[in-house]
Amino acid sequence: MSRSTNDATELTRFDSSDSGGVSIGDPTAGSSDSLRLMKRDHSSEYQLRHDYTIMKTSQSTTSVGTPSKEIEMSLENDADNYPASCSSEYYITRKDFGKPEPQLANVLKEFYWKELVYAKDMRLVNESFFNKIRDHVADCRFLQELFGSLKEFAPIHQPFIDALKESMNEPDDVKAATVAPVLLATVHNLTPLYQSLVQNFPIYISALDQLYRSRIPFRTIMSKFESSKECYIQVNWLLLKILNRLINWQPVLARIIEIQLSDGGNETELTAFRVAMDKIIEFAKKTKATRTSLEEYIHVLQVERDTGLVGVLTHPNRKILRVGFVLRSARRAPCSRVMVLCTDRILFGHRGANLDGNFFTVHAEFKLKGMMIDEGDTYKVMDGEKDVITLHNADISIVFAAPDRASWIEDITEAIKNAARAKIDLPSLVMERKEENDIDMTKVLLPEESPVSKMSPLQICWYRKCSFGRKDVNKMITNTMCGYLKRKLRNSAGWQELWVVMCCHTLYFYRNHNDQEPLAHLSLMDYGVGLPTVADNINNHENCFKLFYGSHTYFFRTESYYFFERWVDSIFQAAISRDSLDVVTALALRI
Structure with a gap:
């Protein structure tokens, strides 16, 4: 793949008086393997290289442009032209042509695109969802208050969206002047509203959950809406995404301020951006604990729906640390299971919808208090499986294999320590326990073999054979990105531009940013991201990256290096795989 910016490392030799580079094998250091770091005057080095290139071009070519033999011989014997003091001293230097600096136009375009998505999310909740449940929430004061509060945000956000749109067609030197004052006024007016919303949001989410569990007609309407094409994520996550709207302005504002400082922007505009940033940072600090608890609470509600343990997992002193796919030992052969690691116990479940339509059924639970953990197959019962973990106490032993064993071991070890220090025992979660060999799979209602159109993180973990941790939950809403990408499948000939x-x-x-329903979606969990290789045959295209999982490969192009870097970084965080970023891409982005 061709790239507008190159980053290479070359081996060059310099006079010992010229500071810079990494010295390898310096004889004066007393060891041929010693290394020493020095600073270099890059401007002087560039001038020397430039002068040498001009001299070489003007003097070393014949009439047909071929180097003369004299110059070729002098280049071959170049080592003899260096002083004796540095004849055995080599320097590794980075030829840094410089990665393009972010342009204000690109950052504001990203800002504008994200605001379009947030505005559509707000309409989806305030109009589409509310119109369907209006009659069912008429007697619920908290939900009436929630939707009433959300309707106050749109008029305040709209002037800022209009200012961003206006800046798209303006010269670069006036873009900041258009956006800065409107941004500051918007942040000033929105901060107290969001502060109040965050404080009351736990009550709103609890009221929505209580209504979902207690009223079958409401549950039916909400489930039908969540399964519709226009509702691309579940309602709880959609509400939480709206709640974090100001928080997601932080990284974009940081890039704008950095550009203004480097370009020597107008002091008035820079001050407006800084004051807005300070207000958002203060708001983020005050609400961080509440927002984190809300993210984990909504994740627990989702796991409850997946496993049929509605109203059981939600306990003030219980948190879910990790969920995912494991292979658990059984009498005949290792069995595929889902595992839910809580702060006080471990749950095992099997795939199969019960009469309530749950995707998984939990059949076993084990307390962590008094457990010990061993890395490996202590009892040799896993038939040579890799990544095996053994848990045991005086009464029972649990042996299972997990593809991402390191993450499981880290979380289980911490949970065992905390369980040992706990002063109270939380109530049991599974009333009827069945051992692995007692499960009659002929009486289990299995879902279709192909994944459903919309899947929760636990369901995706089942198909991808991976796990989903507490830290990953906290990134679900804060790690967002949007924009136009050109997509190409491995076997397709052309590129298709899509709103992503x-x-x-x-x-x-989506076909474009005005579409209400997505054409398709792709879960990124356990996907790899990297640069196209020669074998991929992606030639003459810059700013390309690919996503791959098993035999599936997708290629994408961005309009500039700025968006290439933003997309790859965001997808890398969303993939939550330890091996999701290849070495070449990591070096290219300096991650």
């Missing part, structure tokens, strides 16, 4: 929205570790594809 990334949220909740998933890419959603």
Whole structure:
């Protein structure tokens, strides 16, 4: 793949008086393997190289442009031209042609695109969802208050969206002047509203959950809405995404301020950006604990729906640390299971919808208090499986294999320590326990073999054979990206331009930003991201990256290096795989 910016490392030799580079094998250091770092005057080095290139071009070519033999011989014997003091001293230097600096136009375009998505999310909740449940929430004061509060945000946000749109068609030197004052006024007016919303949001989410559990007609309407094409993520996550709107302005504002400082922008505009940033940072600090608790609470509600343990997992002193796919030992052969690691116990479940339509059924639970953990197959019962973990106490032993064993071991070890220090025992979660060999799979209602159109993180973990941790939950809403990408499949000939929205570790594809329903979506969990190789045959295209998982490969192009870097970084965080970023891409982005 061709790139507008190159980053290479070359081996060059310099006089010992010229500071810079990494010295390898310096004889004066007393060891041929010693290294020493020195600073270099890059401007002087560039001038020397430039002069040498001009001299070489003007003097070393014949009439047909071929180097003369004299110059070729002098280049071959170049080592003899260096002083004796540095004849054995080599320097590794980075030829840095410089990665393009972010342009204000690109950052504001990203800002504008994200605001379009947030505005559409607000309409989806305030209009589409509310119109369907209006009659069912008429007697619920908290939900009436929630939707009433959300309707106050749109008029305040709209002037800022209009200012961003206006800046798209303006010269670069006046873009900041258009956006800065409107941004500051918007942040000033929105901060107290969001502060109040965050304080009351736990009550709103609890009221919505209580209504979902207690009223079958409301549950039916909400489930039908969530399964519709226009509702691309579940309602709880959609509400939480709206709640974090100001928080997601932070990284964009940081890039704007950095550009203004480097370009020597107008002091008035820079001050407006800084004051707005300070207000958002203060708001983020005050609400961080509440927002984190809300993210984890909504994740617990989702796991409850997946496993049929509605109203059981939600306990003030219980948190879910990790969920995912494991292979658990059984009498005949290792069995595929889902595992839910809580702060006080471990749950095992099998795939199969019960009469309530749950995707998984939990059949076993084990307390962590008094457990010990061993790395490996202590009892040799896993038939040579790799990544095996053994848990045991005086009464029972649990042996299972997990593809991402390191993450499981880290979380289980911490949970065991905390369980040992706990002063109270939380109530049991599974009333009827069945051992692995007692499960009659002939009486289990299995879902279709192909994944459903919309899947929760636990369901995706089942198919991708991976896990989903507490830290990943906290990134579901804060790690977002959107914009136009050109997509190409491995076997297709051309590129297709699509509007792409990334949220909740998933890419959603639209024809354009005005479309209400996505054409398709792609979960990023356990996907790899990297640069196209020679074998991919992606030639004459810059700013390309690819996503791959197993035999599936997708290629994408961005309009500039700025968006290339933003997309790859966001997808890397969303993939939550330890091996999701290849070495070449990591070096190219300096991650």
